Amino acid sequence: MSQMVRIALDAMGGDHGPAVVVAGAELALARHPESEFLFFGNAAVVGPILARHPALKSASRLVHAEVAVRMEDKPSQALRRGRRKSSMWLAIEAVKKKEADIVVSAGNTGALMAMSKFELKTLAGIERPAIAALWPTLRGESIVLDVGASIGADAEHLVDLAVMGAATARILFGVDCPTVGLLNIGVEEVKGLEPVREAGRILRERQPSGLEYLGFVEGDDIGMGKVDVVVTEGFAGNIALKTAEGTARQLAEYLRSAMSRSLGARIGYLFARSAFREVRERMDPRRVNGGVFLGLNGIVIKSHGGTDAEGFAAAIELGYGVVRDELLARITAALGRPGKEPQAALRGAAS
Amino acid sequence: MSQMVRIALDAMGGDHGPAVVVAGAELALARHPESEFLFFGNAAVVGPILARHPALKSASRLVHAEVAVRMEDKPSQALRRGRRKSSMWLAIEAVKKKEADIVVSAGNTGALMAMSKFELKTLAGIERPAIAALWPTLRGESIVLDVGASIGADAEHLVDLAVMGAATARILFGVDCPTVGLLNIGVEEVKGLEPVREAGRILRERQPSGLEYLGFVEGDDIGMGKVDVVVTEGFAGNIALKTAEGTARQLAEYLRSAMSRSLGARIGYLFARSAFREVRERMDPRRVNGGVFLGLNGIVIKSHGGTDAEGFAAAIELGYGVVRDELLARITAALGRPGKEPQAALRGAAS
Numbered sequence: 001m002s003q004m005v006r007i008a009l010d011a012m013g014g015d016h017g018p019a020v021v022v023a024g025a026e027l028a029l030a031r032h033p034e035s036e037f038l039f040f041g042n043a044a045v046v047g048p049i050l051a052r053h054p055a056l057k058s059a060s061r062l063v064h065a066e067v068a069v070r071m072e073d074k075p076s077q078a079l080r081r082g083r084r085k086s087s088m089w090l091a092i093e094a095v096k097k098k099e100a101d102i103v104v105s106a107g108n109t110g111a112l113m114a115m116s117k118f119e120l121k122t123l124a125g126i127e128r129p130a131i132a133a134l135w136p137t138l139r140g141e142s143i144v145l146d147v148g149a150s151i152g153a154d155a156e157h158l159v160d161l162a163v164m165g166a167a168t169a170r171i172l173f174g175v176d177c178p179t180v181g182l183l184n185i186g187v188e189e190v191k192g193l194e195p196v197r198e199a200g201r202i203l204r205e206r207q208p209s210g211l212e213y214l215g216f217v218e219g220d221d222i223g224m225g226k227v228d229v230v231v232t233e234g235f236a237g238n239i240a241l242k243t244a245e246g247t248a249r250q251l252a253e254y255l256r257s258a259m260s261r262s263l264g265a266r267i268g269y270l271f272a273r274s275a276f277r278e279v280r281e282r283m284d285p286r287r288v289n290g291g292v293f294l295g296l297n298g299i300v301i302k303s304h305g306g307t308d309a310e311g312f313a314a315a316i317e318l319g320y321g322v323v324r325d326e327l328l329a330r331i332t333a334a335l336g337r338p339g340k341e342p343q344a345a346l347r348g349a350a351s
Numbered sequence: 352m353s354q355m356v357r358i359a360l361d362a363m364g365g366d367h368g369p370a371v372v373v374a375g376a377e378l379a380l381a382r383h384p385e386s387e388f389l390f391f392g393n394a395a396v397v398g399p400i401l402a403r404h405p406a407l408k409s410a411s412r413l414v415h416a417e418v419a420v421r422m423e424d425k426p427s428q429a430l431r432r433g434r435r436k437s438s439m440w441l442a443i444e445a446v447k448k449k450e451a452d453i454v455v456s457a458g459n460t461g462a463l464m465a466m467s468k469f470e471l472k473t474l475a476g477i478e479r480p481a482i483a484a485l486w487p488t489l490r491g492e493s494i495v496l497d498v499g500a501s502i503g504a505d506a507e508h509l510v511d512l513a514v515m516g517a518a519t520a521r522i523l524f525g526v527d528c529p530t531v532g533l534l535n536i537g538v539e540e541v542k543g544l545e546p547v548r549e550a551g552r553i554l555r556e557r558q559p560s561g562l563e564y565l566g567f568v569e570g571d572d573i574g575m576g577k578v579d580v581v582v583t584e585g586f587a588g589n590i591a592l593k594t595a596e597g598t599a600r601q602l603a604e605y606l607r608s609a610m611s612r613s614l615g616a617r618i619g620y621l622f623a624r625s626a627f628r629e630v631r632e633r634m635d636p637r638r639v640n641g642g643v644f645l646g647l648n649g650i651v652i653k654s655h656g657g658t659d660a661e662g663f664a665a666a667i668e669l670g671y672g673v674v675r676d677e678l679l680a681r682i683t684a685a686l687g688r689p690g691k692e693p694q695a696a697l698r699g700a701a702s
Contacts, residue, residue, distance in 0.1 A: 110542075138601055148536050151544055174639075185499050185589040188423070193502055193586060220592025223601035232590075235544060238536040239587045242570025247598040250489055250574035254633050255606075258626040266628035270618025275609040282605050321512045 004034050005323050007316060008091040008100035012068035013107025015306045018046045021106065024312025026056045032320055038100050039168030040065045040087040042130070065090050069111045072303060074333035078111030079118065092119045095298040100318040104290075106303035106312060113149055113293065120298040125335055128280060129295035130161055130234070131302065132168055133241055134318070136282065139225030141170050144183075145292060148238035155198035158182065160229055160335065162203060164294045166211035168332045171325040172318075177210060181217035183236060188206035192216065199231075210303060210334055250282070290315030292322065355385050359442040360450035360665060363393030363419035366657045369397045372457065375654075375663025377407045382664075391416045409688060416441050420462045422656060429462030430469065439463060443470045446649040449583035450557050453670040457654040464500055464644065466615040470485055471649040474688055480646035481505075481512050481585070482653065483519055484592055487633065490576030494520050495534075496647070498642060499589035506549035509533065509582055511686065513554060515645040517562035518685045522583075522676040523669075528561060529579035532568035534587060540591050543567065544696025550582075561685055589621060601633070641666030643673065 009025060011018045018041055029035050036059055039046055050057050053298070066088035070166040082089050089109050094100040096119050105112050105246045122129055130146035145165045146153070153161070162180045169178035182200055184192035191197075196216070203213040217226050259269045259276075269276065275316065289311040293300040299322055301317035308319055352546065360376060362369045367393055380386050387410055390397055394415040401408050416438035420429045433440050445451040447470050456463050466478065471482055481497035496516045497504070502510070511528050513531045520529035533551055535543035542548075546565070554564040568577050570591055583591070610620045610627075640662040646650040651674055654666035 032503075138604055151536075169487045174605040183590060185502075185586055185593075219595075220597030220600065222594060223597040236590050237537055239534060240568045240590050241572060242536075243594045244570075244572030244598045245593045246574040247595045248602060249539060249571065251599060251602050251630075252488055254630050258629045259623060261626060261629075265623040268621065268623025269624065270619070271622060272610060272616040275616035275619065277606050278612075279602075279609045286595050 003324060004036055005032065005102070005320055006036045006100045007037065007319060008038045008040065008094035009316075010088045010091040010101040010103070010105035010107050011039045011046045011062075011100050011188050012065070012087040012114075013105040013112075013226050014104075014303065014312070015071065016066075016180060016308075018039075018049050020307065020309050020312050022046070022049045022053060022056065023124075023309035024094045025060070025071055026053050026298055027309055027313035028197065028316040029056055029059055031317065035059060037061070038063065038091070038094050040091040040094070042066070042068065051301065053322035063090060071108050075110040075114035078108060079114055081114070082111070082266045083118075089115050089119070092116055092298075095300070096120055098257070101323040102313075102320065104301045104303060104316050106305050106315070108305075109148070109181065109302055111299065112302055115302045116293055116296055116298070120296040120300070121333060122295050123297060123335060126164075126295040128157065128322055129293050130164065131291040132165060132294050133170070133291045135222060135230070135241075135244070137223055137225030142222065142225055142228055142230055143172070144222060144230040144232070144237060144241065145294065145337075146232065146234040147241045148234045149293070151203060151233065151235045153195060153233035153335045155202055157196045158195060158199035159202050159208075160295070162211060162213070162229065163208055163334050164331050165231060167210075167331045168292065168294065168322075168327060170210065170331065171320055173228060176230060177212050180229040180231060181214050181221065181227035183219070183230050183240070185217040185220075186216065187263070188216075195233075208334070248299045255279075259349065286349060290318040292318065297328070299312070299323070309348050355387055356383070356453070356671055357387045357389065357451045358390065358670060359389045359445035359454040359595060360667075361439045361442040361454070361456035361458050361463075362390045362397045362413075363416070363438040364456040364463075364656070365663070366422065366457075367653065367659075368419075371402060371658065371660050371663050372406065373400045374660035375395070375667060376411070377404050377665040378412055378660055378664035380407055384667065389414065389442070389445050391441040391445070392665070393417070393419065393438075401444070401683055414441060420459050422459050424459055424462055425464035426461040430465055430487060433462070433466070434469075440466050441471070443467055443649070443651065446651070447471055452674040453650045453654045454650060455654060455663075455667050457656050457658060457666070459656075460499070460653055463651065463653055467644055467647055467649070467651045471651070472648040473646050474648060474683060476684060477511055477515075477646040479508060481515065481645050482642040483516060484642045485523070486573055486581070486592075486595070487665050488574055488576030492524065493576055493579055494523070494579040495572065495573060495583070495588060495592065496645065497583065497585040498592045499585045500588045500644070502584065504546060504584035506546045506553055507552035508544060509584070510553050510559075511563070511600065512582045512644070513562060513580065514559055514685050515682050516582060516684045517559075517641065519645065519673075519678060520579045521561065521679065522678050523672055524579060526562050526579060530565050531562045531580040531582060532565050532572065532578035533568040534570070534573075534581050534583035534591070536569065539548050540653060546584075552621075559685070572612050586676065641669040643669065647680065648679070650674070
């Protein structure tokens, strides 16, 4: 039997709360019987929902939390109201106490990041964690980071993102030496933000092991799958991610309306409906739901707040590979700067 | 008969040079007989091509330019090599000398911006011109600016972009009071870059006439057409634009490959082919080719370098409305700050 994966769930997070979290966990359990769930939430609300899913219930434990972080709370508010007693806090704490391998929440992103930093602390040498997103491309999938954890980045932070992103790509995509590009507004060396140009120079000189730096990439290179890992600071990364999602929705809407306008189109749709289903599935943002917080002493997965059970299950499933292949240990090792012995880096991270 | 529009063309610009520029001008002339063209380029190359289009030739004048700015030239190189003698420089100069109403180039963007600033100068109070792009949306079209003229922006620059973008939207979309949003990574007041938040406060307080400020928008709001004008600094704007283009290409490729995979899909495609054509046209980046440089004493239109004749014609056609409705005069008037009398602002701009 495979290794058990223990998953802490913030049952109160997201626009739909426990209904989606419980249903999503049930889907994940059906696909991965080697799962144990720790639900954190209001027992009076979550208990009855869980009771309707007996198979899931027998693989789960429910821990009462009296506070639920609200989607509109500022991070500081969430910390004030929810520290030590919110479902989000307690779920993260389960990872800290090694009672769970990962935590998944569809709750307030800012609060989740603030609480994760507070409880888990960042890895040695990492000041600011990042959110890494999986991005469907013409070649398969790429990792794009940071998609919104922090705004602005100096060159060294971008280099750290490259190293952490490559470690994640090695695990999730099973490639030995993932290709890495820096997101910029031109591929020429003279273009773009100074920290991006400087990060390019550093990556070229240091040649960190375990990644192949290919230079600058532009926005339209992401979807083409030009590199396995696209590195950017969080403001531009978030705008790129949301713009791509919006464009996919817009084109799906064009297609839907064109296919219902004439009799010919409607007949054509009937013949080609399996092809349409395939395109719809490839464009479905639920398929790749889940951002991984990188740079913390623990793995935190953020699901879209508005997702449904299928999407929440996808966010949970992202965790299995990450846990089995020990993403955290690999990132810690990879962050050892050339010139230092790797042991030193590991000691630093463990302190 | 409508007012004549005099168009200066950098015949050597773009990946395909005069072949595309001449063929694009011919398409534009067929649709707008009230056009006069001034071609600038190597007479030995452009002359014979023009000679093959007699109708166009009779509406055109060809001016020899001994230098062509290269696509890979840095702006400083282009200025050094091409000042006073390149096709790009001379085409811009035609606008400065009032021999042309607009200039259109598919050449090197950085060089075009540098030469335009050098020759035309910026409007009073504007330090950095912007590139405004037309963006197809579910509601029609929006203007997004800046999509790459400059990197980084303080709050006042973002406010100027809002005012210039709104003046352009009034003309191109024929609306009295266009809606404006600031691109950010969340819609809450506490989120995002400080200059963006500050610009939001200024727009709320000053309430510039001729636009309705609706607050922050996110990347996925652009394609939905949530506002008429999306304001952002050039780095994020360029990445948003290119990411949307890449996503559209990616989805078109999914669709193409799905529709050829099974017999049913191929039959369906035949029935629905007019619907597919419609979707393809709506997704066609050529349809909205052309960025307008705003903030200069003259109108410069930049076409995609890799476009074909149809796309270059679209860039030229963008110019007609801009010229007829006197975009430049409107922007100059709109930039008058509240509190100043408009005359003062106009005097300032004319100095």
